[in-house]
Amino acid sequence: MDLKLGDKVALVTGAGGGIGASIAATLAEHGCSVYVADSNGAAAAKVAAQVGQRSYPLTLDVGNASQAFAAVEQVVRERGRIDIVVNNAGILKTRSILDSSIEDWDDVCRVNLSGVYYCCKAALTSMVEQHYGKIINIASVSAMKGGGSFGNVLYGTTKAGVVALTKGLARELAPFGINVNAIAPGVVETSMTGSLLTPERRKAVLAGIPLGRFASTDDIAHVVALLASDVLGYVTGETIVVDGGYLTR
Numbered sequence: 001m002d003l004k005l006g007d008k009v010a011l012v013t014g015a016g017g018g019i020g021a022s023i024a025a026t027l028a029e030h031g032c033s034v035y036v037a038d039s040n041g042a043a044a045a046k047v048a049a050q051v052g053q054r055s056y057p058l059t060l061d062v063g064n065a066s067q068a069f070a071a072v073e074q075v076v077r078e079r080g081r082i083d084i085v086v087n088n089a090g091i092l093k094t095r096s097i098l099d100s101s102i103e104d105w106d107d108v109c110r111v112n113l114s115g116v117y118y119c120c121k122a123a124l125t126s127m128v129e130q131h132y133g134k135i136i137n138i139a140s141v142s143a144m145k146g147g148g149s150f151g152n153v154l155y156g157t158t159k160a161g162v163v164a165l166t167k168g169l170a171r172e173l174a175p176f177g178i179n180v181n182a183i184a185p186g187v188v189e190t191s192m193t194g195s196l197l198t199p200e201r202r203k204a205v206l207a208g209i210p211l212g213r214f215a216s217t218d219d220i221a222h223v224v225a226l227l228a229s230d231v232l233g234y235v236t237g238e239t240i241v242v243d244g245g246y247l248t249r
């Protein structure tokens with residue numbers, strides 16, 4: 001299917017690995033110019049080199065408001081517009097409330113929630129002027145469970161904030177031609193989850209997934225591409241669950 005993304009400019013955060021790298025590659029396959037942004041500049045450069053033509057590495061810590069604004073400013077200066085922002089950067093703290101520290105809470109909120117707000121806010125001036133924009137936020141099924149498979153209450157709370165932010169922004173920005181949606185993945189094997197999936201844990205988590213497998217990074221990236229296109233132009237304020245049926249149990 002031609003998603004007609006050929007003239008679009010995208011910024012993908014946390015794209016130096018895992019799900020974000022697949023999102024960047026998928027958007028590029030559909031013809032987008034893609035800024036591959038990550039706080040790990042070397043990882044961003046490596047992914048951008050793999051993605052190839054019309055992909056540009058960017059060092060960006062999304063939890064730093066001035067860096068978020070500078071990144072968007074660079075995209076608009078170099079490409080003349082910004083059409084798609086995928087807020088994918090995120091960190092996971094698996095500590096329970098009893099074991100967690102104030103620093104854990106501050107870190108998770110700064111990256112997972114403030115980072116999404118900063119990048120949205122930074123892109124809005126251009127998107128409102130263009131009367132066009134697609135914002136896609138990567139939440140998690142842990143938003144619906146107050147934490148997910150790894151007992152991650154702090155993380156789940158920030159992802160629930162992302163779901164609420166998505167709905168509220170969608171309502172406020174619809175008059176400006178901007179769609180805002182989120183995706184709530186189930187478990188995806190990436191560096192975020194890899195070390196947590198001991199053989200016993202893997203078996204237990206898989207037993208709770210009706211489709212019997214973890215999500216691939218492409219399972220998430222394909223939904224991002226659809227939401228980034230006008231094929232799903234009438235969808236806004238939604239959180240699309242991509243979890244192999246995990247939440248049905």
Ligand SMILES: NC(=O)c1ccc[n+]([C@@H]2O[C@H](COP(=O)([O-])OP(=O)(O)OC[C@H]3O[C@@H](n4cnc5c(N)ncnc54)[C@H](O)[C@@H]3O)[C@@H](O)[C@H]2O)c1
Pocket residue numbers: 013014015016017018019020037038039040043060061062063087088089090091111115138139140141184185186187188189190191192193
């Ligand atoms: N892996 C899963 O099972 C899963 C499930 C649900 C949701 N998610 C969400 O998907 C997104 C991607 O996760 P992943 O599994 O690919 O993780 P990952 O750890 O493999 O990749 C995350 C990337 O984000 C970057 N990053 C971290 N902090 C950053 C910051 N402050 N600014 C910019 N970049 C930063 C990292 O350097 C890394 O390249 C996250 O938002 C995560 O919460 C993941």
